[in-house]
Amino acid sequence: DTGVSQNPRHKITKRGQNVTFRCDPISEHNRLYWYRQTLGQGPEFLTYFQNEAQLEKSRLLSDRFSAERPKGSFSTLEIQRTEQGDSAMYLCASTPSTEHYGYTFGSGTRLTVV
């Protein structure tokens, strides 16, 4: 297991199109998190899963955003009808669910909406 894997690394899309990102966490980690990071800012929480259950969603996650984690393994984040303001780095992280050892982050997916 080489860590948290995110695909694609980069995505350029036209405004109004739908995009989907994938995250493969460390296999023994129960919790999976999605964050968004814009240029020059710290990451902002979007949502998290414990196993397959989505336990928390930020108010940043509008109705155009949806996340899934079927079977508690990989997760997908879909953005419908993309807007230019959605351009950002989307980060995935995983961690064991007991104590907070600190996240293991993936390298992120950079989305550019043109």
Add this chain to the structure above:
Amino acid sequence: GDSVTQMEGPVTLSEEAFLTINCTYTATGYPSLFWYVQYPGEGLQLLLKATKADDKGSNKGFEATYRKETTSFHLEKGSVQVSDSAVYFCALSETNAGNMLTFGGGTRLMVKP
């Protein structure tokens, strides 16, 4: 709600200089505190952490002490190297909030030879 405030960068130092990056926080409970580092072109990596008051986290020559009385978690290193050039993020997490991290805005460190 919870928040983290870091000193604005960039911080530019010469090699072997002493580093301090200030971080203060606001939290409703008793958070765990973290420093993450983002090297150019790479993802965020955990640098160090502290889970209770007066704990000192340390790693790779970096240290930070959890100060509850001043709600601070300042990052220090006695002698920086060019390879320490990166963006440093202070963050907190409250256990009763699903271990979600609240990050500061980040501080860019540039170390010149």
